[in-house]
Amino acid sequence: MSTPLLKVADLTVRFRTEKGTIAAVNGINLELQRGQVLGVIGESGSGKSVTLRALLGILPPRKTQISGAITLDGRNVLSLTKRELSKYRGGEVSMIFQEPATALDPVFTIGQQITETVMRHGATTKAKARARALEMLDLVKIPDARSRIDNYPHELSGGMRQRAMIALALSTGPKLLLADEPTTALDATVQIQVILLLRELQRELGMATIFVTHDVGVAAEISDRIAVMYAGRIVETGTASDVLKTPRHPYTNGLLTSTVIGARRGETIDCIAGMPPDLAAMPQGCAFAPRCPLATTECTAAVPMLKKSGADQFVACIRQEADGRHAA
Amino acid sequence: MLGYILKRLLHAVPVALAVSVICFSLVQLAPGDPLAVVLPADASQETVDAVKAQYGLDRPLVVQYFIWLGNVVTGDFGKSIATGRPVLSEISNAIGYSLSLAFLASLMALIVGLSLGMLAGYTIGSPVDKVASAFAISGVSIPHYWLGIVLVVIFSVQLNALPAMGAGTNPDAGILERLRFMILPAVTLAAMPAGIVTRSVRALVAETLARDFVTALRAKGLTEVQIFGHVVKNSAPTALAVIGVQMGYLMAGSILVETVFSWPGTGLLLNSAILTRDIPLLQGTILVLALFFVAMNLIVDILQPLFDPRIKRI
Numbered sequence: 307m308s309t310p311l312l313k314v315a316d317l318t319v320r321f322r323t324e325k326g327t328i329a330a331v332n333g334i335n336l337e338l339q340r341g342q343v344l345g346v347i348g349e350s351g352s353g354k355s356v357t358l359r360a361l362l363g364i365l366p367p368r369k370t371q372i373s374g375a376i377t378l379d380g381r382n383v384l385s386l387t388k389r390e391l392s393k394y395r396g397g398e399v400s401m402i403f404q405e406p407a408t409a410l411d412p413v414f415t416i417g418q419q420i421t422e423t424v425m426r427h428g429a430t431t432k433a434k435a436r437a438r439a440l441e442m443l444d445l446v447k448i449p450d451a452r453s454r455i456d457n458y459p460h461e462l463s464g465g466m467r468q469r470a471m472i473a474l475a476l477s478t479g480p481k482l483l484l485a486d487e488p489t490t491a492l493d494a495t496v497q498i499q500v501i502l503l504l505r506e507l508q509r510e511l512g513m514a515t516i517f518v519t520h521d522v523g524v525a526a527e528i529s530d531r532i533a534v535m536y537a538g539r540i541v542e543t544g545t546a547s548d549v550l551k552t553p554r555h556p557y558t559n560g561l562l563t564s565t566v567i568g569a570r571r572g573e574t575i576d577c578i579a580g581m582p583p584d585l586a587a588m589p590q591g592c593a594f595a596p597r598c599p600l601a602t603t604e605c606t607a608a609v610p611m612l613k614k615s616g617a618d619q620f621v622a623c624i625r626q627e628a629d630g631r632h633a634a
Numbered sequence: 635m636l637g638y639i640l641k642r643l644l645h646a647v648p649v650a651l652a653v654s655v656i657c658f659s660l661v662q663l664a665p666g667d668p669l670a671v672v673l674p675a676d677a678s679q680e681t682v683d684a685v686k687a688q689y690g691l692d693r694p695l696v697v698q699y700f701i702w703l704g705n706v707v708t709g710d711f712g713k714s715i716a717t718g719r720p721v722l723s724e725i726s727n728a729i730g731y732s733l734s735l736a737f738l739a740s741l742m743a744l745i746v747g748l749s750l751g752m753l754a755g756y757t758i759g760s761p762v763d764k765v766a767s768a769f770a771i772s773g774v775s776i777p778h779y780w781l782g783i784v785l786v787v788i789f790s791v792q793l794n795a796l797p798a799m800g801a802g803t804n805p806d807a808g809i810l811e812r813l814r815f816m817i818l819p820a821v822t823l824a825a826m827p828a829g830i831v832t833r834s835v836r837a838l839v840a841e842t843l844a845r846d847f848v849t850a851l852r853a854k855g856l857t858e859v860q861i862f863g864h865v866v867k868n869s870a871p872t873a874l875a876v877i878g879v880q881m882g883y884l885m886a887g888s889i890l891v892e893t894v895f896s897w898p899g900t901g902l903l904l905n906s907a908i909l910t911r912d913i914p915l916l917q918g919t920i921l922v923l924a925l926f927f928v929a930m931n932l933i934v935d936i937l938q939p940l941f942d943p944r945i946k947r948i
Contacts, residue, residue, distance in 0.1 A: 401854075411864050412868070412944065474854065
């Protein structure tokens with residue numbers, strides 16, 4: 307394969323809080339090829355959103371310590387100057403937020419918000435920027451874009467607002483799109499439309515995408531590769547079909563079985579017992595051990611490293627034999 | 635937008651009427667007989683009745699109200715009992731003084747309040763914020779008549795730099811000369827609204843900065859200056875409401891300050907009307923000041939949707 311578009315090496319993000327410094331992301335490694343879609347799944351608080359924010363450089367500098375390396379297209383993102391960073395954000399990498407109702411400025415029209423972004427990243431005249439905004443609104447299939455462009459966010463439905471935000475994010479032609487649970491706040495039927503739209507746009511425009519979700523079904527729908535995060539670490543990664551068909555980590559397995567789809571009325575739904583650990587008081591060794599059905603005393607000895615398991619699958623679990631079977 | 639303005643104007647009418655009822659009846663509740671002031675103590679019953687009839691004070695209150703209202707609407711506020719001059723001309727003389735003082739004080743309060751508030755809101759928790767907040771709290775809590783006297787002691791008595799009272803007697807005085815008389819009362823008057831505006835703007839800016847869309851604006855690469863523009867437009871409607879009310883107070887609430895500085899405005903007029911139980915003058919002045927309040931709120935109502943389109947739908 308060619309050199310990856312994005313390379314993340316040993317990324318750690320710590321927050322200074324009243325309880326002391328906590329690591330929300332703990333030494334993760336990622337690689338993403340051009341045009342590839344990576345689905346990142348995990349529970350709330352597993353560090354998915356923080357990872358995205360670190361990639362975009364929008365974590366508040368006063369409260370965060372970031373270490374490791376983020377390289378996009380050969381450039382080290384963490385050493386960009388303030389000025390370079392604000393060109394990088396929204397230009398090379400852009401982001402779709404979970405809640406379009408709060409992520410769009412309520413007192414500016416959709417058109418104004420897209421136009422100012424396009425102007426910021428290279429458009430020469432207001433007229434050109436507005437034309438681009440219109441083109442984008444058409445692209446995300448907002449009906450009657452010509453009149454919708456002058457609407458305020460509150461005048462649009464939730465699905466339309468999210469489409470507008472997608473248009474905004476893609477208006478500058480980014481190399482990498484970060485999607486932070488973009489369908490979680492939407493109605494189920496609208497969710498599917500937005501997912502299909504995103505998949506279609508991704509194929510058409512070819513930007514690499516990192517898609518964060520806690521919904522395994524959504525991840526399966528859109529991803530080439532999947533990374534499973536737990537308590538700030540990647541515990542399993544591989545191609546989407548490998549990870550979803552032959553999950554190797556007991557946590558992935560738990561995520562896949564804790565679904566209401568296919569469950570019958572009256573039957574209990576399998577779910578993972580317990581709660582994700584408090585990041586300020588992480589357990590020794592494997593963070594999942596306290597909730598893991600396979601855990602032994604060995605698991606609490608050291609943090610397991612990601613190891614190759616199968617053709618293109620990596621898993622961080624010591625109860626995992628090289629042939630992919632769980633040790634008895 | 636035109637429909638919205640008309641609707642707001644119509645809404646202001648019942649408010650203004652209610653204000654007029656309150657103005658009229660509050661004065662009736664006040665103790666003291668207005669006639670006692672103008673009539674000699676030994677006036678005969680016939681004289682008293684004649685004067686009562688002359689001012690319409692012998693009619694039922696409701697009738698008095700409607701007669702008064704009818705006159706007021708046509709611009710006739712009656713005659714001052716104390717001076718015999720038309721109330722309207724007394725008020726219009728004073729209102730010019732009060733307006734110019736309120737205008738200068740608002741300008742000071744706005745400049746100080748907006749800049750300190752923004753600064754503090756952007757730097758919550760920092761030393762800058764603490765200094766600004768301490769300043770704001772002092773402005774709100776120091777009694778302004780006391781502040782006025784202290785300023786007079788310092789700038790007029792000790793330094794002999796600024797006049798202590800009045801508005802000057804030279805009718806041909808230039809703007810600078812007039813301003814010299816206005817500085818101390820205006821500063822005194824501006825202290826409280828400056829503090830209130832600082833505190834409100836600080837809270838508004840901090841609240842706006844914490845909202846999701848500010849992160850999203852940063853995420854799309856806007857500069858801090860551009861983001862500031864968004865913050866201002868989002869904070870403007872609430873800031874306007876606070877400022878509008880404060881300007882109303884500056885007009886109406888300046889009784890003490892105008893008295894301390896003998897500034898010949900509506901406050902001083904009100905003060906003397908109360909002391910002499912000059913009911914027509916009192917009613918007229920209070921009504922004009924209250925209507926000024928209504929007008930300020932109307933202006934704020936009309937301006938707000940220019941910043942936030944969601945307000946128009948309410």
